[in-house]
Amino acid sequence: MAWERFASPSGDYDLSHLDPFLLTVSPQDGSAGYRVLVSFGHHTFTREVRAGDEEGLKHAVDGDVRCFCAERHRCSLRLPAIVRASGRGRAYFSQGRNFLLVEDMPGAKGPYAVFFNIGRARAKAFDANLFVVSAYLKPNLPPRRKLASITLVTLIGKTVRGEPITRPKPRMKK
Structure with missing residues (x-):
């Protein structure tokens, strides 16, 4: 899905940086490396609807109505680069079923958390699908050293091979 511009009362916002792309991770x-189709959901540039939000800021995808958020949009400009760089880095286990990447944003109040799901591809053109569900500044996120993690290439490899992905057991403090 290619993203169109979002026309809001305060101006037009380009969303093309969130168009899908193919990432190769080795x-x-x-x-042999893995070909991963990366795509982005609209929670990366929208937030929940609040009372008093202008009608012109509402953005809907498949019945999911949200409110355009200029801060999330600004942060999302870095999303493709964050995902590309993560191929050499770590993914963290979230509290739920998805995973996250964590990036420090200069001048931001807290780390930028990028929540994603990963699955085996159904098409032969690539090996896996990585869908960025949401991304936003998360000031209360525990430090990375306290989060269970896995290298992204290991996560992708296990996904492609259909192997179980298990959260590492917490280390016991001495």
């Missing part, structure tokens, strides 16, 4: 052992 294991460090030199084995």
Whole structure:
């Protein structure tokens, strides 16, 4: 799905940076890389609707009505680069079923949390689908060192091979 411009009462916002792209992630052992189709949902540039929100700020996708958020849009401009760089980094287990990437944003109040789901591809053109469900500043996110993690390439490899992905057990404090 290609994103159109969003026309709001305060101006037009380009969303094309959130168009899907193909990411190739290679294991460090030199084995064949994985082709991952990356796509983005509208929660990356919208927030929940609140009383008093202007009608012109509402944005709907498949019946999910949200409110355009200039701050989330501004942060989303970095999303493709964050996802591309994550191919060499770690993904963190969220409290729910999805995973997250964490990025520090200069001058922001807290880290930028990028929530995503991953699944095996049904098409032969790529190996996996990575769908960024939501992304926003999350000041109360625990420090990364306290979050269970897995390398993104390992997560993708296990997904493609249909292997179970298990959350590491917390380390016992001595």
